[in-house]
Amino acid sequence: MQCPFCGSDSAVTETRDSAEGVRRRRVCAACKRRFTTYEKVGSPGLRVEKRDGSHEPFDGDKLFRTLERVARHRAGAIDAEDLRRVVRDVEATLVDRAARSVRWSEIVKLLLERLRAIDAVTADRLEASYKDERGQLRFGADDETAPAGERPQLGLFRNDE
Numbered sequence: 001m002q003c004p005f006c007g008s009d010s011a012v013t014e015t016r017d018s019a020e021g022v023r024r025r026r027v028c029a030a031c032k033r034r035f036t037t038y039e040k041v042g043s044p045g046l047r048v049e050k051r052d053g054s055h056e057p058f059d060g061d062k063l064f065r066t067l068e069r070v071a072r073h074r075a076g077a078i079d080a081e082d083l084r085r086v087v088r089d090v091e092a093t094l095v096d097r098a099a100r101s102v103r104w105s106e107i108v109k110l111l112l113e114r115l116r117a118i119d120a121v122t123a124d125r126l127e128a129s130y131k132d133e134r135g136q137l138r139f140g141a142d143d144e145t146a147p148a149g150e151r152p153q154l155g156l157f158r159n160d161e
């Protein structure tokens, strides 16, 4: 299992059964960071609190697709496997907390911590996408059905094109 922060190999330090599947604590052989994995992916019951106070089920695939848009044009610096690893790690971190509900801004924070270690440009893009004019993280800004003006400008970065 690759480290979500640096991509190096990791070792299992602890294994136990939990309601969400087999839980393993791991430590990275290179950067020594610790992280958790679950054999069974998916976190039934975990809900995301959006800006308007409504909730939706946590969706790792949706998160992955969002990151793919943000990481567009970063081939060589970060790839799909890196993004999947990041999403799996964020999901495991949330499941580990045993919270039933998590704010979208908290998910963005966890994503930023991990992306920053892999590719700072992608992290900056994600951060910019979810901040409003006052520099505040926006809740629920991932909602594709929101009016265009309230949507983050994902995939619209033109600086390096």
Ligand SMILES: [Zn+2]
Residues within 6 Å of the ligand: 003, 004, 005, 006, 007, 008, 028, 029, 030, 031, 032, 033
């Ligand atoms: Zn590492």
